[in-house]
Amino acid sequence: MFKALFTAALVAGLVCGCKTQSAMTADAIGCGRTQVDILKSRYSRDGTTTAWCAKCKGRIYHCVTNPERDRVECKEGNPGNVCD
Numbered sequence: 001m002f003k004a005l006f007t008a009a010l011v012a013g014l015v016c017g018c019k020t021q022s023a024m025t026a027d028a029i030g031c032g033r034t035q036v037d038i039l040k041s042r043y044s045r046d047g048t049t050t051a052w053c054a055k056c057k058g059r060i061y062h063c064v065t066n067p068e069r070d071r072v073e074c075k076e077g078n079p080g081n082v083c084d
Contacts, residue, residue: 019069021052028063028074031056042082053083 026033038044039060041053051064054074062077077083 021049021054021063024065024069024072025052025054025056025061025063025074028072029056029061039083053077 021038022036023033025031025036025038035056037055039053039055043051043053050067051062054061054063060077060083061074062083063072063074065072
């Protein structure tokens with residue numbers, strides 16, 4: 001049962017073209033998708049999905065997107081800021 005639900009959710013995600021934070025970050029900063037780690041931050045603790053912190057190749061990034069997830073901007077951030 002779980003496997004069937006997981007497969008259905010995966011297919012639905014692929015069909016809708018939904019982008020994950022990792023994928024959007026990778027595209028915005030030019031890192032490979034497997035190189036991006038989404039960090040626990042104030043945003044993740046608050047349940048925010050349009051702003052997050054990520055790490056790639058030892059650098060910390062602060063990323064934001066619009067609710068439609070069709071635009072994303074990531075800037076190298078300060079790890080002592082909201083990305084801790």
